[in-house]
Amino acid sequence: MQNIPFRLLCQSDPNIQVGLNGRMDHGPLDTLAQRAKAARQFRKLTQTQVAQRAGVNQSDISKIERGDTLRPTGLLQIARAYECDPHWLDTGDGLPPWDQRGTLNASGIYQRTGDSNVRPGPLVRGSGRYPLISYVQAGEWTAIHDNFQPRDVEEWPVTHLNLGENGYVLRVNGDSMTAPGERWSFPHGMLLFVNPDKDPVPGQFVIVRRERDKEATFKKLIKIDGELFLEAINPAWPKRYIQLEPGDAWCGVVVDASFGNLP
Structure with a gap:
């Protein structure tokens, strides 16, 4: 300009x-x-x-x-x-x-x-600044984004990264992606900054909407014997590997994570 x-x-x-x-x-x-x-x-x-x-x-x-x-x-x-x-x-x-x-x-x-x-x-x-939304909203983001209002959410976390025009933020829920002592670990409550327009590749952390429960999930994308799986990186998680099924949909790639503004 x-x-x-x-x-x-x-x-x-x-x-x-x-x-x-x-x-x-x-x-x-x-x-x-x-x-x-x-x-x-x-x-x-x-x-x-x-x-x-x-x-x-x-x-x-x-x-x-x-x-x-x-x-x-x-x-x-x-x-x-x-x-x-x-x-x-x-x-x-x-x-x-x-x-x-x-x-x-x-x-x-x-x-x-x-x-x-x-x-x-x-x-x-x-x-x-991007909206902090729920996992249900993330699963429907492409459908609801155009009519989304800034006042529909209370928090707008800031990132120095460009998440694209449709970027959003999620908060980690649960311990499936917690891996103490490992390079990558995403404890409960951590913020995830998501670019929904980025094409996922194996090895990245992704948000996927599961067709069976109509809700998004956060996992690591991996390939085993030519098939795509979602991995929970917590070594103690009871079901660490989930194979992608027909109807599952990509909701974005996680490009950054933080706890937001610390005291």
Whole structure:
């Protein structure tokens, strides 16, 4: 995206002013309508351009900005069109796009502007926050994602990794993937950052929806005699190997794990 000086950006809109500190000074941003309009104007986009980026109708954007729609569908896609934090757009909590002081480069890295002695850091902004969902939701994620609302979950963990447009987070439940003393161990309560658009290969840790119980499970993908199996890496687990069956579906590859913000 082209870098536009703050003052030139704001000259065309009397509702957006630049303070002495060079930051954006807005009027009230208490409603979704106000935040959506402010984010669009900051990005110098028309309603039609936002609609095209988000895959919605221009009338949907117009209704949001008029305040006619309080729970719009496709809010995550609209937030991506604004390149802003979806949680901020929905609730007002978090950083607005003009407080993030940088742009995305071609590699998906957050490049700070006007700071030549600072090296580019990992992206921690709207697309670096992902919803913490349940294993039932994970199993249905491709079906429910388009209508998913940021307020549908309470936690949005942050990662420096790009999980793709449909990324999500799960919390480890149980001890099947705990392996004390081994290289990889995922204790109960650990956060899993999942890229559902990444193709799984044997040796990776994956989320798979089992057809028999309609719920996702977290396991290691392995190949035995040419057949794909799911492995519970806990050596004491009673049933460590589960063969994939017809109807089982990939829900993503785990690309990172952590306990989140430690005290």
